[in-house]
Amino acid sequence: MQKSSRLAIYALIELASDPKRQVSVSExxxxxxxxxxxxxxxxxxLGRAGLVSSIRGVGGGYCFSGNARRTTLLDVIGLxxxxxxxxxxxxxxxxxxxxxALFDVMCEIDDIEKATLGAITISTMLKQIxxxxxxxxxxxxxxxxx
Amino acid sequence: MGxxxxxxxxxLKSGIDIxxxxxxxxxxxxxxxxxxxxxxxxxxxxxxxxxxxxxxVHERFFLVAEASGDTPEFKVxxxxxGEVRGWEFGSEPCGWVFAFAVEPGTRxxxxxxxxxxAISTEFRSAGMKIMRTMVPxxxxxxxxxxxxxxxxxxxxxxxxMELDW
Numbered sequence: 001m002q003k004s005s006r007l008a009i010y011a012l013i014e015l016a017s018d019p020k021r022q023v024s025v026s027e028x029x030x031x032x033x034x035x036x037x038x039x040x041x042x043x044x045x046l047g048r049a050g051l052v053s054s055i056r057g058v059g060g061g062y063c064f065s066g067n068a069r070r071t072t073l074l075d076v077i078g079l080x081x082x083x084x085x086x087x088x089x090x091x092x093x094x095x096x097x098x099x100x101a102l103f104d105v106m107c108e109i110d111d112i113e114k115a116t117l118g119a120i121t122i123s124t125m126l127k128q129i130x131x132x133x134x135x136x137x138x139x140x141x142x143x144x145x146x
Numbered sequence: 147m148g149x150x151x152x153x154x155x156x157x158l159k160s161g162i163d164i165x166x167x168x169x170x171x172x173x174x175x176x177x178x179x180x181x182x183x184x185x186x187x188x189x190x191x192x193x194x195x196x197x198x199x200x201x202x203v204h205e206r207f208f209l210v211a212e213a214s215g216d217t218p219e220f221k222v223x224x225x226x227x228g229e230v231r232g233w234e235f236g237s238e239p240c241g242w243v244f245a246f247a248v249e250p251g252t253r254x255x256x257x258x259x260x261x262x263x264a265i266s267t268e269f270r271s272a273g274m275k276i277m278r279t280m281v282p283x284x285x286x287x288x289x290x291x292x293x294x295x296x297x298x299x300x301x302x303x304x305x306x307m308e309l310d311w
Contacts, residue, residue, distance in 0.1 A: 072290075111283060116299070119289035131296060 004080040007034055007042045009073060013129065015052060015064035016122050022061040045079050068126065074117040083114065162223065162257055164264040167199050167208040174222035175210070182247045194245070198227055205230035207268045211248070211257045224248035226261040228279075230272055237302070241269030241277040246288065262295050280304055 010032045015023055025043055029036040043062055046052045051066035077083055087107035089095050095103070167175070172188075172195055180186040198208040211224040226246045232239030243265060248258045269277050278300055281288045 115283035115286075115289060119286055119293050121290060121294065124290070124294045127294065127296065128298075 001077060002081050003034075003038075004042050004045075005077040007032065007039055008046055008076050008080060009125075011039065011043060011062075012046065012051060012064065012066070012071070012076060012122055013125055015062060016066070016068045017126055017129075019064045019068075022055050022063050024061040027061070042080075046076075049079050051076070066122070068123040069121055071122050072118050073120045073122075073125070074114060076122075077117060083117075161214055162260055163212045163214050164209055164260050165212065166203075167195065167210050167225065169195065169199075171210050171212075171222050175225055178222055178225070178247055178249055181250060194227060198229065202229075205272055207265050209261055209264050209268075211261050222249075223252050224257045224261050226265050228265050228269070228277075230269070230274060235302070238276075239274065241265070241272070241274040243277065243279040246279075258291055259295065262291075276300075278302075 011028050014028050014031065015021075025039050026036045029039045043052060043054070047054055047062075049066075051064070051071065052062045053065040054060070054062050074083055087103065087110045089099065089103045172191055176186060176188045176191050179191065194208065198206040206229040208227045209225065210222050212221060213223050224247060226243060228241055228243040228245075230239055231237075231242045246258070246261070248261075266277060277297070279292060279297065281292060283289070
């Protein structure tokens with residue numbers, strides 16, 4: 001996953017956790033240790049996609065304007081990377097069985113990745129974060145998986 | 147009645163009852179499954195009923211969501227079926243969910259969540275600490291639902307092969 005995609009997911013989760021709150025780019029940047037300049041570009045893309053709204057002026061910032069239960073991680077990543085393309089084999093006509101076999105393995109991994117990212121919404125991420133926070137607050141509870 | 151009649155956590159939210167399946171529900175379940183999968187499987191569901199609603203019901207759970215109150219269009223709005231499975235390739239006993247559906251026109255009303263919570267409670271009562279399921283990768287509806295309920299990729303991976311080569 002590219003850095004822009006990761007930043008976009010962080011920002012959306014930050015904003016969607018409290019849709020009424022306006023958060024500045026610098027605030028998000030500080031929290032996730034990234035430059036406001038890079039983050040501003042990411043926010044612009046999210047704004048064009050209708051996932052965030054910007055409020056100008058003093059106390060302004062961004063707020064979440066998407067549908068957290070409908071927006072998947074794959075949707076967000078797709079704003080910054082090509083997620084539509086199929087797994088590609090460089091030269092189909094010349095490909096050897098070895099190349100085809102490796103291609104099959106890569107497609108298998110690619111399919112699992114897409115299925116996973118396409119099934120996890122921003123809302124699901126918020127729930128997962130809440131569970132992780134609860135688990136951290138209860139040290140005797142189930143330890144982190146994977 | 148008793149064990150086969152009511153699941154724990156029945157009537158979790160107004161208008162919906164979660165309970166153990168009854169024989170009279172079978173036609174409704176076959177109909178619901180057919181509306182979802184576009185394939186009628188009455189023999190399959192009769193067999194599932196016999197195996198999961200009449201035997202070893204302390205570790206087999208066939209639950210339905212039923213609309214209460216005024217005569218609804220569909221009597222059974224959803225179902226979930228699971229059982230305790232253990233020691234498959236060394237896996238400690240866990241709760242396995244292998245069938246789940248919600249009437250398409252009544253989705254996003256928390257029915258699936260109530261069914262999921264009810265069977266989770268049953269598995270917990272049976273001493274299980276883990277609940278598992280298997281979902282086709284392309285079935286984004288079920289994938290997203292189970293994810294939203296907190297399920298994540300487990301330590302097992304499903305493998306298969308074609309046998310006609």
